[in-house]
Structures are given as structure tokens and as C-alpha cells.
Amino acid sequence: xxxxxxxxLRMFWRHCEPAERAEMGHTFQRVxxxxxxxxxxSVARAAxxxxxxxxxxxxxxxxLPEAWASTSxxxxxxxxxxxxxxxxxxxxxxxxxxxGHSAVVIAVLxxxxxxxxxxxxxxxxxxxxxxxxxxxxxxxxxxxTDHAGRTSNPGLTAASLxxxxxxxxxxxxxxxxxxxxxxxxxNGEPDQIAGAFVTPGLFGALGVSPVRGRLFDARDAESGRGxxxxxxAALWQQRFGGxxxxxxxxxxxxxxxxTIVGVMPPHFRFPAGQQQxxxxxxxxxxxxxxxxxxxxxxxxxxxxxxxxxxxxxxxEKERPQKEPWGVRLMPHRGTRLDPSTxxxxxxxxxxxxxxxxxxxxxxxxxxxxxxxxxxxxxxxRAALGASRWRLVRELLAEHLVLGAAGxxxxxxxxxxxxxxxxxxxxxxxxxxxxxxxRIDGRILVFTAxxxxxxxxxxxxxxxxxxxRADAGDALKSRTASGTPHGRLRAILVVAEVTLSxxxxxxxxxxxxxxxxxxxxxxGFDPRGLTTLSLQVATDRYPAAARxxxxxxxxxxxxxxxxxxxxxxxxxxxxxxxxxxxxxxxVEGRETGGQMVLPNSHVDAAYFSTMKIxxxxxxxxxxxxxxxxxxVSETLAQQIAGGPNAVxxxxxxxxxxxxxxxxxVAGEVHQSRMLERDGSFEIYTPLWSNLLxxxxxxxxxxxxxxDSSLRRVRADDHSRxxxxxxxxxxxxAGRRSPPGG
Amino acid sequence: xxxxPDPRRFLPLTPAVFHxxxxxxxxxxHGYGIIQDVAAATGGQVALRTGTLYTILKRLLQExxxxxxxxxxDAEDDDERRRYYALAPLGREVVQAEARRLExxxxxxxSHRMLPxxxxxxxx
Numbered sequence: 022x023x024x025x026x027x028x029x030l031r032m033f034w035r036h037c038e039p040a041e042r043a044e045m046g047h048t049f050q051r052v053x054x055x056x057x058x059x060x061x062x063s064v065a066r067a068a069x070x071x072x073x074x075x076x077x078x079x080x081x082x083x084x085l086p087e088a089w090a091s092t093s094x095x096x097x098x099x100x101x102x103x104x105x106x107x108x109x110x111x112x113x114x115x116x117x118x119x120x121g122h123s124a125v126v127i128a129v130l131x132x133x134x135x136x137x138x139x140x141x142x143x144x145x146x147x148x149x150x151x152x153x154x155x156x157x158x159x160x161x162x163x164x165x166t167d168h169a170g171r172t173s174n175p176g177l178t179a180a181s182l183x184x185x186x187x188x189x190x191x192x193x194x195x196x197x198x199x200x201x202x203x204x205x206x207x208n209g210e211p212d213q214i215a216g217a218f219v220t221p222g223l224f225g226a227l228g229v230s231p232v233r234g235r236l237f238d239a240r241d242a243e244s245g246r247g248x249x250x251x252x253x254a255a256l257w258q259q260r261f262g263g264x265x266x267x268x269x270x271x272x273x274x275x276x277x278x279x280t281i282v283g284v285m286p287p288h289f290r291f292p293a294g295q296q297q298x299x300x301x302x303x304x305x306x307x308x309x310x311x312x313x314x315x316x317x318x319x320x321x322x323x324x325x326x327x328x329x330x331x332x333x334x335x336x337e338k339e340r341p342q343k344e345p346w347g348v349r350l351m352p353h354r355g356t357r358l359d360p361s362t363x364x365x366x367x368x369x370x371x372x373x374x375x376x377x378x379x380x381x382x383x384x385x386x387x388x389x390x391x392x393x394x395x396x397x398x399x400x401x402r403a404a405l406g407a408s409r410w411r412l413v414r415e416l417l418a419e420h421l422v423l424g425a426a427g428x429x430x431x432x433x434x435x436x437x438x439x440x441x442x443x444x445x446x447x448x449x450x451x452x453x454x455x456x457x458x459r460i461d462g463r464i465l466v467f468t469a470x471x472x473x474x475x476x477x478x479x480x481x482x483x484x485x486x487x488x489r490a491d492a493g494d495a496l497k498s499r500t501a502s503g504t505p506h507g508r509l510r511a512i513l514v515v516a517e518v519t520l521s522x523x524x525x526x527x528x529x530x531x532x533x534x535x536x537x538x539x540x541x542x543x544g545f546d547p548r549g550l551t552t553l554s555l556q557v558a559t560d561r562y563p564a565a566a567r568x569x570x571x572x573x574x575x576x577x578x579x580x581x582x583x584x585x586x587x588x589x590x591x592x593x594x595x596x597x598x599x600x601x602x603x604x605x606x607v608e609g610r611e612t613g614g615q616m617v618l619p620n621s622h623v624d625a626a627y628f629s630t631m632k633i634x635x636x637x638x639x640x641x642x643x644x645x646x647x648x649x650x651x652v653s654e655t656l657a658q659q660i661a662g663g664p665n666a667v668x669x670x671x672x673x674x675x676x677x678x679x680x681x682x683x684x685v686a687g688e689v690h691q692s693r694m695l696e697r698d699g700s701f702e703i704y705t706p707l708w709s710n711l712l713x714x715x716x717x718x719x720x721x722x723x724x725x726x727d728s729s730l731r732r733v734r735a736d737d738h739s740r741x742x743x744x745x746x747x748x749x750x751x752x753a754g755r756r757s758p759p760g761g
Numbered sequence: 762x763x764x765x766p767d768p769r770r771f772l773p774l775t776p777a778v779f780h781x782x783x784x785x786x787x788x789x790x791h792g793y794g795i796i797q798d799v800a801a802a803t804g805g806q807v808a809l810r811t812g813t814l815y816t817i818l819k820r821l822l823q824e825x826x827x828x829x830x831x832x833x834x835d836a837e838d839d840d841e842r843r844r845y846y847a848l849a850p851l852g853r854e855v856v857q858a859e860a861r862r863l864e865x866x867x868x869x870x871x872s873h874r875m876l877p878x879x880x881x882x883x884x885x
Binding site: 041048051055070074085 | 771774778791792793796797808810811813816819821824843844
């Protein structure tokens with residue numbers, strides 16, 4: 022504590038003799054020792070005001086003001102702390118008189134502030150802000166838990182849903198939703214649309230209101246009535262041209278007509294980033310609905326969780342069922358942020374702050390150089406009676422004027438930058454937020470603080486140093502190499518270099534990761550590969566019809582010049598098909614560990630089209646039974662404990678179906694491209710695994726085309742071909758696998 | 762020797778300066794002693810900070826209102842390193858002039874019935 026005091030003394034009381042400073046340090050010690058008798062708080066208070074007094078006292082008005090005519094130089098009328106109108110005018114004039122210097126300062130600052138504002142506005146909406154709904158803080162999701170109390174599955178059973186709907190003492194509302202995908206027909210091409218089934222009261226519980234029409238009411242979900250839908254503002258623009266009379270019009274989804282009752286606000290995202298349409302449905306008709314509750318006002322999550330635990334423990338005794346009653350409350354987050362994206366965003370936030378710091382250090386350096394050039398002028402003015410504070414004030418006003426200009430320019434740049442950031446943002450799978458990304462009051466405050474801090478950071482040091490110049494020295498020296506400035510600039514340069522090195526290392530690491538990513542063997546050959554996504558309404562077409570249908574499309578695609586191979590599967594690398602969970606059980610062996618197993622249903626041409634290596638056994642042939650399986654290398658290791666897994670039988674969980682290994686395939690990096698460990702993966706024959714379709718579930722998602730398709734404008738062409746086959750229930754979208 | 766300047770030149774005093782001069786009227790003090798004295802005299806109302814005090818002391822020395830003193834305080838509170846400050850004749854006149862000015866103000870306030878009758882013109 023005393024050390025800090027002594028340091029401050031050395032910095033701000035250089036006009037005093039060392040003996041005097043020692044005396045002051047001593048007095049400070051005694052004051053603190055005195056305060057210590059009254060406890061820690063009074064020590065802190067005393068120390069804080071002592072430090073403040075030490076810095077402020079030399080700048081304050083002379084304690085003997087009327088005696089100003091006498092000799093002292095360091096204590097002449099100081100004036101106010103705030104620069105006067107005159108100071109501002111001088112500052113603006115001086116800035117205008119040095120256009121080169123001013124332009125550089127404004128440009129550097131504008132860039133630094135713009136980058137910070139853009140990154141902060143993205144980070145703010147994705148990480149810091151709460152839900153943009155009036156009831157945001159009270160909205161929680163319910164997750165089923167297993168017997169050990171771990172969160173097991175987001176979905177709720179019908180019994181659980183009914184039970185938790187009957188507890189108005191803790192839940193003001195109990196609603197549910199489930200994800201769905203639709204093929205929309207209408208005036209244009211068939212389109213795949215992501216949507217959700219929601220209970221009629223859900224949006225009311227969130228507290229949102231539509232921009233057109235109305236929300237659902239309780240009768241909307243009654244069976245026997247025609248379906249009703251709410252649509253997103255984007256869909257409204259896209260399909261209906263933003264027409265006012267959209268309410269009451271019909272939207273055909275999966276060949277069923279839905280009456281549009283309203284349009285949601287432009288930035289409404291629920292339950293995730295990509296949903297465009299919401300259908301009212303009773304929770305009992307949903308498949309594994311996800312529960313969403315509105316806590317009663319005044320109850321905290323912990324309190325409610327405890328009551329829920331008590332109730333479910335009682336239920337467990339009274340009415341035990343196969344799935345446990347327990348549920349866990351989790352606040353609904355209007356944001357999806359991949360952990361890696363979140364980390365990247367955090368790193369970026371820090372990195373741009375460092376950039377701003379470097380900019381400030383640069384500008385401080387520039388300021389010192391400029392002050393050096395003015396040293397003589399300042400010294401003369403000081404000698405003529407201008408107080409140090411007056412000079413500091415004037416220089417500070419100059420920096421603030423430049424800072425404000427830089428801030429305004431930065432804000433304009435940032436406005437444009439935010440649009441750019443939204444346009445460049447990765448798709449909704451890695452990051453999305455229910456909060457609109459825009460420049461609002463919070464961002465303005467951030468920018469203002471950043472600007473002011475920067476202006477002070479780069480302005481106060483040179484101003485302070487310049488005002489300390491000794492008149493005699495400054496007038497005597499013809500060269501501009503004052504030692505104090507030399508040291509200050511050296512410190513600034515060291516700081517800049519240090520910060521730059523930190524940034525450079527960070528950038529180098531990023532570049533290295535990127536290079537690694539591009540050099541990584543993904544396990545398949547993405548060159549020339551184009552994927553199309555098809556969606557067939559499974560409730561309308563039996564498996565055989567669907568197969569015939571996809572094969573006709575494949576045939577049509579093969580007819581396109583340049584297409585060398587066509588394959589179909591329900592998943593492509595980086596976004597697989599189905600997923601199985603359970604404990605690995607191998608016939609004739611001890612059971613293995615719990616695992617998550619992605620499962621793609623693929624046709625016979627898949628491995629050769631994707632150029633995935635078959636290491637042992639064979640790929641699929643037409644007529645393979647549903648239990649035939651090609652497994653990834655690491656899974657083969659798990660099953661057989663060695664390379665030869667062909668012929669072994671295994672299953673997941675005691676009730677799982679048995680699979681027989683017919684082949685072993687090379688590793689394909691399914692989700693995280695950078696993960697080094699092999700991933701478990703099982704491929705099963707597409708056509709024998711066509712399950713009785715669930716409403717809206719895609720069966721054939723992808724046709725992989727190995728060709729120079731892009732050169733022949735694959736999109737238009739294949740769409741035409743596909744469309745020509747049967748337009749009413751197929752939607753085709755083009756996707757490219759990463760690196761392709 | 763220069764003639765003594767007019768003490769009224771320094772008026773009005775800031776409360777802090779007035780308190781420092783008053784504290785020294787009781788005899789030579791070191792810095793910490795002044796802080797303690799001022800706190801005691803005002804019942805803790807005025808807490809002088811070291812930085813403020815030494816800014817004032819420096820100015821008072823410059824204007825010769827006080828002087829550094831060789832007089833030592835109590836033996837147990839004495840310290841070789843300490844500087845002691847004593848009221849100079851000019852300082853005594855300044856603090857008296859300020860007190861008179863304040864007294865005049867108090868009388869004025871009383872004549873306007875802003876203060877009750879029996880009161881002593883203490884403090885500021």
C-alpha cells in the first residue's frame with residue numbers, strides 16, 4: 022500500500038524534494054495505521070481518498086488563491102477540470118491546421134473502434150444478452166433425467182407432460198414443441214422448410230406478438246379443424262412478397278393445406294435459428310415433445326427445481342414407470358453457439374481489444390512526437406504563467422476532439438461492418454441467436470466508452486509529459502530529444518511490440534489450424550462432389566414408391582453430361598443420418614462401453630462415389646439385408662479387438678437389433694474435422710432400412726454426384742430434371758460438403 | 762528585510778487552510794500531528810489527506826505564513842526524520858484576520874436573525 026503511495030508520489034510530486042516525499046510517505050503510513058484500528062473497511066476508504074488526494078491536490082485550485090500574483094509557477098490559477106469552450110475551439114482549429122496528423126489519428130481510431138464495435142455487437146447478442154422476450158427470464162425447458170439424475174433426453178413422455186401440466190403452483194404455463202421439416206409447395210419451386218409444431222399457448226407464454234394477424238388460440242390445435250400456421254417474416258417476404266393480406270391465405274406443407282393466421286416479427290427465432298413456420302398442435306400428438314414452462318413470477322429456478330424433485334420422488338413411489346419421472350429445468354437460451362464458435366468469438370473479442378490497444382499505443386506515440394515538436398511553445402507558455410493543468414487541459418481537448426471524430430467515423434464503419442458480419446455469418450448450425458444483431462443503445466455506450474478510453478489512453482500521457490517540460494531546458498535544447506520523452510516512447514514501443522507479438526502468435530496459430538484443416542484427409546474425396554437434398558413426404562409414398570422415385574432421379578442425374586457417379590444416402594459426412602445410443606454388445610464377448618453411434622443408410626454406389634476406402638470385407642450390394650453393416654475402422658477395433666471384424670455380430674443396448682459386419686470402411690471425419698481420434702460410424706443398406714415414415718421426416722436426403730456438375734450449372738439443370746419427374750413432393754436443395 | 766505583506770491579501774481562507782493554521786496556533790506540529798489535531802478539533806468532520814495537507818504546507822511556507830521549526834514535540838512522539846511546522850508571525854495575523862472576518866459574518870447573520878442569540882463564533 023505504501024509502495025503504491027510512494028510510486029504515485031514519485032509520479033505526481035516530482036517538484037518536491039525526496040526528503041519531503043519521504044515525509045509524506047511516512048505520514049501516509051501513520052494515517053493508515055490509524056485507520057487500521059477501525060477495521061479493514063476504513064483502511065480501504067482512507068487509502069482510496071489518500072491516493073485520490075495525492076493525484077488531485079497538485080491539480081486543484083491554489084489553496085491560497087488571492088496570493089496568485091506571487092512567485093509560484095506550479096500553483097497558479099488552475100481553473101476547472103473541464104476544458105472550456107475556448108479550449109474546444111482551439112482544439113478544433115489545431116486539428117484542422119494539421120490535417121495529415123488528424124486524418125491519421127481519426128482513421129486509425131475509426132478502424133480500431135469499428136472492429137471492436139462489430140465484434141462486440143455479435144458477442145453481445147450471442148453471449149451476453151438475455152432472451153429478447155418479455156418473459157425471457159422465466160422461460161425454462163424441461164429435460165427428462167435418468168435414474169441417476171443425469172439429463173438423458175430433451176423429450177418428455179406423454180405421462181410426464183400430463184403430470185407437469187397439473188402444477189399451476191410452480192408453472193404458470195406448460196407448453197411443448199417439436200421440430201419438423203416440411204416440403205412447401207406454392208407458386209414457386211418446392212422448398213424444404215424447417216418448422217416446428219407448437220402448443221397453441223407457447224408464443225403467448227414467451228410474450229411475443231405477431232406483426233400481422235394473431236397468435237394461436239386454444240381451438241387451433243383441436244383435431245378435425247383445418248391446420249393453422251404462423252410464418253416467419255422472412256417466409257412472408259419470400260413466398261408472399263410481404264403482402265398485407267397474407268393472413269387467411271393457404272400454405273401447402275407436405276401436401277396438406279394450412280391457413281396462415283399470422284406473421285411473426287423479423288427477428289423471432291424459435292426454437293432454433295432456421296425455423297420458418299409453426300404449426301399449432303396438441304402436445305399429445307407430438308413425437309417426443311420438448312417441454313417448455315413459464316415459472317410463476319417470484320420463483321427462482323432453484324426453488325422450482327427443488328419442488329419438482331420432491332414431486333417426482335413422490336411419483337416414483339406412487340406410480341413407478343419405465344422412464345423415470347424426474348425432469349431438470351434449464352433456462353431457455355435464445356442462442357445456439359457451438360463451443361468452438363463461442364471460444365473463437367471470445368478470442369476474437371480479446372484480439373480486437375488488443376488491436377485497439379495497439380492503435381492507442383501508436384497514437385500515444387504520435388501524440389508524444391507532436392508534443393515534442395510543441396515543447397518549446399508549451400514551455401514558453403508555462404513560463405509566462407499558464408498552469409500545467411491548463412496546458413494538459415488544452416492538449417486533452419485536442420485528443421478528445423480527434424477521439425470523438427474517430428468514434429463517429431468508427432461507428433459509421435461499424436454499422437456497415439455489422440451488415441457484413443451478418444452476411445458472412447456461418448449458417449444457423451454453428452451460431453444463431455434470437456437477439457437481433459444490430460447497433461443499439463448498449464453498443465453505442467460500448468463505443469462511447471471505448472472512444473473516450475482510447476482518447477484518454479493516447480492523449481493523457483503525452484499531454485502530461487509535455488506539460489512538465491522545464492522552460493529552461495526546453496528553450497536551451499535545440500534538438501528534440503528530451504530524455505523523459507525518449508523513455509516514454511521506449512515504453513510505448515515496447516508495449517506495442519509486446520501486444521503485436523501476442524496477436525501475431527494468435528494469428529499464426531489460427532493459420533496453422535486452418536492449414537491443418539485443409540490438409541486433413543477427410544476420409545472421402547470432396548473434389549467434384551455435389552450434393553442434392555431431396556425430401557419425400559413419407560406418409561404419402563410407400564417405401565417401394567420412394568425407392569423407384571429416387572432411382573428415377575438418379576437415372577436422370579446420370580444422364581447429365583459429366584456426371585460419373587450418383588449415390589443416395591440419408592446423411593453425408595459432417596451431418597450424418599440417424600444416431601444410436603447404448604452399450605456396445607458383441608456376440609460372444611463381454612459388453613463394451615457406452616457409445617454414441619452415427620448411422621447413415623447408404624446405397625450400393627455410396628462408397629465408390631464418395632471414394633471412401635473399404636479396408637476389409639465389401640461394400641453393399643443390392644439386396645443386402647437390413648442388418649448388414651459396414652463399420653468404421655475404430656468401431657471394428659472395438660468389436661473385434663483387432664482388424665478382422667467381418668462376420669461378427671453386435672448390437673447397441675440389450676434391446677437393440679443385431680447387426681452383422683460385412684465390411685470395414687476407412688475413417689470419415691463426421692462432425693469435427695479437426696478431431697484426430699477416429700470416429701465410430703456404422704453404415705447400413707439404404708433400401709432395406711426404409712422405416713415406416715414419420716411425418717415429414719426425410720428419407721433420402723442426399724444424392725452424391727461425382728462430376729464436373731458445377732461446370733454444367735448443376736443447380737438449374739438437376740432441379741429441372743428433378744422437377745420434371747414429380748414436382749409436387751420433392752424439394753431439392755444444393756449443398757456442398759466442406760472442402761468441396 | 763522585506764516589509765510584512767498585508768494579511769488581508771490572503772482572505773478568505775479555504776476551510777482546510779484555516780484549520781491547518783489553527784492547528785499550528787497551538788504550537789509546532791509535524792504533518793501527521795496536524796491531521797490528528799484537525800480531526801480532533803472538528804470531531805472528525807474535517808479529514809485532511811496527506812496530499813492535500815502537504816500542498817497547503819508548501820504554499821504556506823512559500824508565502825511565509827508558516828516556517829519549519831526546530832522545536833521538537835513530545836519525546837515519545839518525536840522522530841528524527843520529522844519536519845515540524847510552526848506558525849510564523851504573518852500566519853498568525855492571517856488566521857486572526859480570517860477569524861475576525863468570520864466573526865463579522867456571524868454578527869451579520871445574527872443581526873438578520875439567522876442565528877440564535879447566545880452563540881460563540883467558533884469554527885468557521
